[in-house]
Amino acid sequence: MKIGELSRATGTNIETIRYYERIGLLPAPARTDANYRSYGDAHRARLRFVRHSRELGFTIDEIRSLLDLSDHPERDCADADRIASAHLEQVEAKIAQLSALRDELTRIVGRCRGGLAGDCRVIEALGDHGQCGGAH
């Protein structure tokens, strides 16, 4: 399959596929006579793994480690569990941080009564963290 087909089959931008190859996340595929990349099912599965992991928020480096484990089925899977658990913790931390931020923004936005910028409580609140609840 050519790169355009792989792109459609996985919902991945063509430039992104070439980028993954360049950074060594995907193996360089065979080439046709015209020097076109030629992919097989294994490439597609690997790219799906990468894209799905990216959608779940794993970094490229984490994915590299996960792929490495996937390539060595005889190894212990504890590393995979560790990477995924650590990532889950980071996601939870990010949610907590954004929630605090949302609360603060809600409070700030709710204070605008319209009128002149000079009297705007939103602009005032942005300049003064002392007005904040302190959670962010």
Place this chain on the structure above:
Amino acid sequence: MKIGELSRATGTNIETIRYYERIGLLPAPARTDANYRSYGDAHRARLRFVRHSRELGFTIDEIRSLLDLSDHPERDCADADRIASAHLEQVEAKIAQLSALRDELTRIVGRCRGGLAGDCRVIEALGDHGQCGGAH
């Protein structure tokens, strides 16, 4: 006040202050004879506004607009309200997305029973979005 003092007074990295000046977010301050930057209270207030807005997640471009309003107190503040509301919506969307992601990750992580990578349900789940609840 010199850049180091401003840095300490606002908790901002010196390089970041110079960066903000370079991109036109902070006005270029006066210079001493030795060509050192010399800041006043207005600079400090402006930098606090910028940092606080960044902590609340506003982009540099949004902050540019907010500062512009802050500099023109005779204008209508509706734009500030619009920017802040739109940002709040984005934060809420991000929280929703991360929550879906957290649920999916929790499900995936919970399936690992240890053992060989070849049998690991975590690695399997990363390769197959079909196993996902579909929310992410």
Place this chain on the structure above:
DNA sequence: GCTTGACCCTGTAGTTGCTACAGGGTGCAT
């Protein structure tokens, strides 16, 4: 046989919001 259009190639530069040097100058204390 020739053009048109879709597709592919490489290589480089841009995005966001910083951060980290390298290589040099300044100012004060010992």
Place this chain on the structure above:
DNA sequence: ATGCACCCTGTAGCAACTACAGGGTCAAGC
């Protein structure tokens, strides 16, 4: 005079792509 802390400019790096520019390939239709 010699440290040392501080300041200056300019450039390059980070993550994870994305967007060209400038060119080659191939099948269809006239």
